[in-house]
Structures are given as structure tokens and as C-alpha cells.
Amino acid sequence: MERKNILNLIIIITFAVLLIGLLNLDILQGSKFRKLSDSNSIRLISQSGARGNILDRNGEIIVGSKISYDVMILPEEPSHVGYLLSRISHILKIELGQLKAALKKNFISSSVPVVIASNIDLKKAILLGEYRAEEPSIIITPKPLRNYPHGSLAAHVVGYVNQIDRWRLTKLEDYGYKTKDIVGFGGVEEKYDYYLRQEEGGQSVEVNHRGQFMRVLGFQAPTNGRDIQLTLDLKIQKIVEDSMAGRKGSAILMDPQDGQILALASYPNFNPAVFVNNRSSLIAGLINNPDAPLINRSISSSYPPASVFKMIVASAALELKKIDTSTSFLCQGSTMVGARKYSCWDTHGRQNIFQAVAHSCDIFFYRTGLLAGAQNIHDYALKLGLGKNVGFELPYETSGFIPSPLWRKLNKFQSWFDGDTANLAIGQGDCLVTPLQATNMMAVFANGGFLTSPYIVRAVGGLDFSTKKKKLIPVKFKQSTFNTIISGLRKVVSDPEGTGNALSSLPVKVAGKTGTAQVARKATHAWFLGFFPFDKPKFVICIFLEHGGPGHTASVVAKQIIAEMDKQGLI
Known part of the structure; x- marks a missing residue:
């Protein structure tokens, strides 16, 4: 019993000591601590700079920045x-x-x-700034x-910008990126994010124990990102996109x-502003759209090249001396x-290489492909x-x-047959190319024998990047091979029965090649590759229409673009 009384006495004494201490802190020294609290509360308020602008080749702004405002509060007094x-x-x-939800989230x-x-x-x-005089714990910052x-x-x-995701943060946090940073997704915004990215500044402020603003202690101005100038010409880009509207595919x-890329369009497209405004329903619509509008079909999708591949088959056969300009095959x-019948899309009669390119005769190229050989x-x-x-x-x-007999043997453990070569010779089977690759291939015939390195960024922060991109790799074909192919490409347009004859009425001479790619159980893809003016090529054009029908359809789109460029004095 005595032990229990002693224990109770100890507890009472302990509480008494604590109570006296609390009274001392609150009453006797409270003023002192409040002064310390009032004088030592410093908050850092960040302020973001602007991302660099993205400009076209003439300095016109494609993507810029506008000033908006963020509203912040200092939530130190929950009751307030x-x-x-x-x-x-x-x-x-x-x-x-909505405000309460934002407070909880952030x-x-x-x-x-x-x-x-x-x-x-x-x-x-x-309006809010006027009220801020009464409530200094409200902070308004430009953004x-x-x-x-x-x-x-x-x-x-x-491309577009959005809040950094976990995958990108994992890759970039060692470079100073952090949660909730705004970064580029796709396109120039993503590839050149490091240069476009701004550096934060801001101010340090003193607040009292209620979180109320007292004074500014210091300010560091934010730094804007660097501007990037592209090779694009917005006038040409607009013509291209207007001509492609309502279709699915690519134009370059x-x-x-x-x-230098002067225009590059992919359809369907999207408005990057949707991500800035964080319109979640519209963003979900883009992501879930079966037509995949966020995919850049010019570089990120590959398709059977169909008859535009015939230029390669003809080049190989000419270089290997399997055919010459006098070679002809009868198309019935x-x-x-082998034991299988392979059809042509028409009956052309006897065709030499010039006629076969102009009329896109499959029979000629089946035979030529078999002579050249699949591996070649x-x-x-x-x-x-x-x-x-x-x-x-x-x-x-x-x-x-590009498939080959060796690939088939090593990867599929299957033999390669003449029928596979026939399919390859007309750009079908497992053969796949991107529209940009096809454009680059046509450029070799337009410039007289050089493989370019396509590029779209001209300068970063005023520093010329284009000199690093201008790489020309000689394609060592005989001049006679180039001359033969180029003559055939011109006949595609100039021959009354040429598959690209729709362009013959243009005031500028065009050479090119159409293609109609077969797709299982779906409408065909349409291709047109060309260059103009024929005598001194300044432009290579690629039109690809996904499930767009025959190649003629793509040539009509090309005609619209070239005609409008000529009308605006852009050629």
C-alpha cells in the first residue's frame, strides 16, 4: 500500500513540474519565443522561366509561351x-x-x-491581388x-508538354529533373527538352507565425530556355496539312x-494545347483513339512500299547487268x-524498263526481281x-x-522461294518502310546519287546545328543506271498512260512513282514519291495515304500541294 502511495505521489509531482514548465513557456517566455518565431520564418517561393520558343526557318513562332498565373497559399493556420x-x-x-481538392493534392x-x-x-x-492586401498569405506568381x-x-x-511521368523521372532525375516538372513528350519538345528547359528562380520571403507575409528578403530571376529554329517552312507546312485534312497518313x-525537312505532317493529328489546359477527357480521347493520332506516321510507322520499291529492283538489276534498256518482258x-500464278494489275503488253516504271507493270518486275535475286x-x-x-x-x-533469304533461314528456319522474291520485287511480303525512308530513297535519284541525312533542327540558341547534319553519302551506281531510272520516273508523269499522269498538267515538271500496297482484308495503301522541278530538283515529296486506295489517289494529293506551292511562289 505504501508503494502505491509513493508511486501516486511521484506521478503528481511529475505533472506539477510539467505544468509549471508549460506555464513558464506560455506566460513568462511566450513573448520571447513568439518574437523568435516571427523573425525566423523564411519561405522560398519559386518562379518559373519560359521554355524556349520553337521557330520555323523564317523565324516565325510555331510554339511560344504566354503568361498565366498560379495562386498559392501558406496553410500554417488550419483554422483560417x-x-x-x-x-x-x-x-x-x-x-x-476544386480548391480543397487542389490543396489536398499539392x-x-x-x-x-x-x-x-x-x-x-x-x-x-x-482581382485577387486587391484582396491580397487583406490576406498576405495569398501568393500570386506568374507562370x-x-x-x-x-x-x-x-x-x-x-510534340507537346506535360507533367513528367515516373518512367522519364527515373531516367532524368540525375540531371536535375524532379517530380511535377513539365517536360516534353514526343517531337522536338522531347528530343531537345534539355535545351528548351527553363531554370527556376524565385523569391525568399519572411512570414510570421500565422504564415502571413512580412517582407521580401531576396529575389533571383528565372532563366528562360533556349530557342530552337527548325528547317520547316510554315507556309509549306500549312499547304501540306490542308491537303491532307480528313485523310490518314503522312506527307513530307x-x-x-x-x-532539310521543309514540311512533315502526320494524320490524324492533335492540338498540343489540350495537354497545357489539362483537359483530361480530351487527353483520354486522344490516347484511346483507335486511329492513334499521337503517333507520328512519318517516322514511327512502317508500311509495305509496294511499287515505289521497284526503283530499287531496277537499280539492282541494271547495276548487276541482269537487264539493260533493251530488255523487255511480255505482260499478259x-x-x-513456280507452280503459282502471279498477277499484274493490268495487261500492258511488251514492256521495257522505261515503260514498266511508267505503267508500274508487275510482270516486268517479277521477272527482273528473279534475275537480280532476293539477296541482291x-x-x-x-x-x-x-x-x-x-x-x-x-x-x-x-x-x-527488308527481308532476305538469310534472315528467313536464321529467324524463321524456313526456306526462301521464288514466290517470295516475286513478292519482294513489287514491295510486298515482309518488306516495310517508313515514309521518311522512302523520301530519302527518292532523294538519291533527285540529287544525282547521294544519300542524305534528313534533319529538321537548324539552330539551337542561335548556334547553327545544320552544319553537323549535312552528311552526303555517295551511292556508287553507274551514271547510266541513274539516267535510266530518272527517265522512267519522268515518264510516270509525262506518259499519257503513266500512273502519275495526274501531275502532267502542272506548270512545273515533276518526276515520280506511285504505289498501291496490298493489305490483308483492308483497303490498299496509296503512295506517291516524286521530285520537282525535274530539271533542277529543289523538293522531294512523299504522300502516303493509309488505306487510301490506289496510288493515283496519292498523286492527286501531291498535285494539290505542288499547285498551291506554285501559286504562292514557293517553288
């Missing part, structure tokens, strides 16, 4: 936060629940400013946002002399390869830049694929 949010809701006309600690509203326009920022003065124009080239214009609409066709395709990445700057380029 509810009232504060209610007042802000009334002034900004934003649902109170809250880090009671001593760190919390963003409760973003993308506030200037008018609302001014540059991506701006797209031309809407969806060149969307696949420039390139300078064949050095590989079909031919036997494969090897010549690689010489002309197919089956491998062209080394383009934009991310997610695919390499396409």
Missing part, C-alpha cells in the same frame, strides 16, 4: 484556411471543392506554399505556359540536296512463278537507306524491314 479558400473561390469563380507541409489554382488569367489575378498560335499545325514535329517535303496480265535486292535496298534508321532527330523512329 477554410475561410481563405471560401473567399478565393468567390473571387475567382472556382468551385470551393500539400507538402504547413510551411510550404501550396498551389490551389493554376492557369488564372490576368483579370482574375488583378509561363506553352502557347500554340497555329493550333495543331506541325503537332507531330513539335524535303530538300534533296542536303536533307499474269505469269507463272535486299543489299541494294540497304544502300538506298532502307531497313535501318535514317538517324532523324525526332524520337521513336522505326527502322522498317
Whole structure:
């Protein structure tokens, strides 16, 4: 019993000591500690610079920035936060629940400013600024946002920006990237994010124990990102996109002399502003769209090249002396390869190489392909830049694929037959190319024998990058081979029965090749590859229409583009 009384006495004495200590802290020394608290509370408020602009070759802004405003509060007094949010809701006309949700989502600690509203326009920022005199714990900071003065124009080239995801953060955190950073996704925004990226600045402020603003202690100005100038010509880009509207596919214009991309479009496209405004329903619609509008079909998708591949077959056969300009084959609409009948799309009669290219005669190329041999066709395709990445700057380029007997044996453990060679000779079977690869292949014939390295970035921060990109690799064909192929390409347009004759009425001479790619159980793909002006080529054009019908359809789109370029004095 005595032990219990002693224990109770100890507990009472302990509580008495604690109570006296608390009274001492609150009453006797409270003023002292409040002064220390008032004088030692410092908060850092970050302020973002603007990402660099993306410009076309003439300095016109494709992607820029506009000023918006973020609203933050210092939530150190929980009892006051509810009232504060209610007042802000009334002034900004934003649902109170939305502000509370933002506070909960962005809250880090009671001593760190919390963003409760973003993308506030200037008018609302001014209204809230007037109330801030009464409530200094409200902080309004300018925030540059991506701006797209031309809407969806060149969307696949420039890409878009969004909050960094976990995958990118894992790769980039060692380079100073952190959670909630805004980074590039796709296109130039992603590939050149390091250069476009701004550096944060901000101010250090003193606040009292209630989180109320007292004074600014220091300020460091943010640093804007570097501008990037592209090789694109926005006037040509707009013509191309207007001509492709409502279709699915790709369109490219390139300078064949050095590989500058003058226009590059992929359809369907998207408006990058959707991601800036964080329109979740629209973003979900883009991601879940079966037509995949976020994919850059010019570089990230590969397709059977069909008859545009015949230039390679003809080149291989001419170089290997398997055929010459006097060689001809009779087209009666079909031919036997082994035990199987292979058809042509028409009955052409006897065809030499010039006629076969102009009329896209499959029979001629079945026979020519068998003479050249599948492995040689494969090897010549690689010489002309197919089956491998062209080394383009934009991310997610695919390499396409050129099959060969050796590949079939090593990967499928199967034999290669003459029928496979016949299919390869007309660009079918397992053969796949990207529109950019096809464009680069045509450039070899337009520039007289050089494989270019296509590029789209001209300068970064005023520093010329193009000199590093102008790589020309000689394609060592005989001049007679080039002359023969080029003559055939011109006849595609000039011959009244040429598959590209739709372009013959243009005021500028065009050479080219159509292609109609067979697709299992679906409509055919349409190709047109060409260059112009014929006598002194300045442009290579590639039109690819996914499930767009026969190649003639693509040639009509090419005609529209070239006609409008001529009308605007751009040729």
C-alpha cells in the first residue's frame, strides 16, 4: 500500500513540474519565443522561366509561351484556411471543392506554399491581388505556359508538354529533373527538352507565425530556355496539312540536296494545347483513339512500299547487268512463278524498263526481281537507306524491314522461294518502310546519287546545328543506271498512260512513282514519291495515304500541294 502511495505521489509531482514548465513557456517566455518565431520564418517561393520558343526557318513562332498565373497559399493556420479558400473561390469563380481538392493534392507541409489554382488569367489575378492586401498569405506568381498560335499545325514535329511521368523521372532525375516538372513528350519538345528547359528562380520571403507575409528578403530571376529554329517552312507546312485534312497518313517535303525537312505532317493529328489546359477527357480521347493520332506516321510507322520499291529492283538489276534498256518482258496480265500464278494489275503488253516504271507493270518486275535475286535486292535496298534508321532527330523512329533469304533461314528456319522474291520485287511480303525512308530513297535519284541525312533542327540558341547534319553519302551506281531510272520516273508523269499522269498538267515538271500496297482484308495503301522541278530538283515529296486506295489517289494529293506551292511562289 505504501508503494502505491509513493508511486501516486511521484506521478503528481511529475505533472506539477510539467505544468509549471508549460506555464513558464506560455506566460513568462511566450513573448520571447513568439518574437523568435516571427523573425525566423523564411519561405522560398519559386518562379518559373519560359521554355524556349520553337521557330520555323523564317523565324516565325510555331510554339511560344504566354503568361498565366498560379495562386498559392501558406496553410500554417488550419483554422483560417477554410475561410481563405471560401473567399478565393468567390473571387475567382472556382468551385470551393476544386480548391480543397487542389490543396489536398499539392500539400507538402504547413510551411510550404501550396498551389490551389493554376492557369488564372490576368483579370482574375488583378482581382485577387486587391484582396491580397487583406490576406498576405495569398501568393500570386506568374507562370509561363506553352502557347500554340497555329493550333495543331506541325503537332507531330513539335510534340507537346506535360507533367513528367515516373518512367522519364527515373531516367532524368540525375540531371536535375524532379517530380511535377513539365517536360516534353514526343517531337522536338522531347528530343531537345534539355535545351528548351527553363531554370527556376524565385523569391525568399519572411512570414510570421500565422504564415502571413512580412517582407521580401531576396529575389533571383528565372532563366528562360533556349530557342530552337527548325528547317520547316510554315507556309509549306500549312499547304501540306490542308491537303491532307480528313485523310490518314503522312506527307513530307524535303530538300534533296542536303536533307532539310521543309514540311512533315502526320494524320490524324492533335492540338498540343489540350495537354497545357489539362483537359483530361480530351487527353483520354486522344490516347484511346483507335486511329492513334499521337503517333507520328512519318517516322514511327512502317508500311509495305509496294511499287515505289521497284526503283530499287531496277537499280539492282541494271547495276548487276541482269537487264539493260533493251530488255523487255511480255505482260499478259499474269505469269507463272513456280507452280503459282502471279498477277499484274493490268495487261500492258511488251514492256521495257522505261515503260514498266511508267505503267508500274508487275510482270516486268517479277521477272527482273528473279534475275537480280532476293539477296541482291535486299543489299541494294540497304544502300538506298532502307531497313535501318535514317538517324532523324525526332524520337521513336522505326527502322522498317527488308527481308532476305538469310534472315528467313536464321529467324524463321524456313526456306526462301521464288514466290517470295516475286513478292519482294513489287514491295510486298515482309518488306516495310517508313515514309521518311522512302523520301530519302527518292532523294538519291533527285540529287544525282547521294544519300542524305534528313534533319529538321537548324539552330539551337542561335548556334547553327545544320552544319553537323549535312552528311552526303555517295551511292556508287553507274551514271547510266541513274539516267535510266530518272527517265522512267519522268515518264510516270509525262506518259499519257503513266500512273502519275495526274501531275502532267502542272506548270512545273515533276518526276515520280506511285504505289498501291496490298493489305490483308483492308483497303490498299496509296503512295506517291516524286521530285520537282525535274530539271533542277529543289523538293522531294512523299504522300502516303493509309488505306487510301490506289496510288493515283496519292498523286492527286501531291498535285494539290505542288499547285498551291506554285501559286504562292514557293517553288
